[in-house]
Amino acid sequence: MTAQTPDTLQTTWAPRMLSVLRIVSALIFFAHGTQKILGFPASDMNPAAFSLPWIAGMLELFGGALLIVGFQTRPVAFVLSGLMAVAYWMAHAPRSPFPALNGGDAAILYCFVFLYFVFSGPGSWSVDALLKRKSSAA
Numbered sequence: 001m002t003a004q005t006p007d008t009l010q011t012t013w014a015p016r017m018l019s020v021l022r023i024v025s026a027l028i029f030f031a032h033g034t035q036k037i038l039g040f041p042a043s044d045m046n047p048a049a050f051s052l053p054w055i056a057g058m059l060e061l062f063g064g065a066l067l068i069v070g071f072q073t074r075p076v077a078f079v080l081s082g083l084m085a086v087a088y089w090m091a092h093a094p095r096s097p098f099p100a101l102n103g104g105d106a107a108i109l110y111c112f113v114f115l116y117f118v119f120s121g122p123g124s125w126s127v128d129a130l131l132k133r134k135s136s137a138a
Helices: 004-037 052-069 073-092 104-120 125-138
Strands: none
Touching: 004 073, 004 104, 052 073, 073 104
């Protein structure tokens, strides 16, 4: 077994840890969609069909699922980043200019993590990476 140098460690693990970041953040985001649309975990949220909260819930549910598996990561992440920017400015910023007080810190974090995925891609553990490997092998 060869020793891992910092360069080989980064080359090997950076794409994997990018996948871990994508999967974990998407799982948590997906849970917001299941709460709004599927009522799980149980809450008092029950948005009317085609209302803004319902549309947000559908994007969280389906966009989160696509990000979990890493399919069409860049365009999905772009849409979800925009969703979180709109959510922050419409729902949180009017309450207070301070994210820690207006409850918008998660929306800001999701916005920028998803924006990062637009540029970084999904990482090595993703459907996108699998499809890329298959197309380059053909």
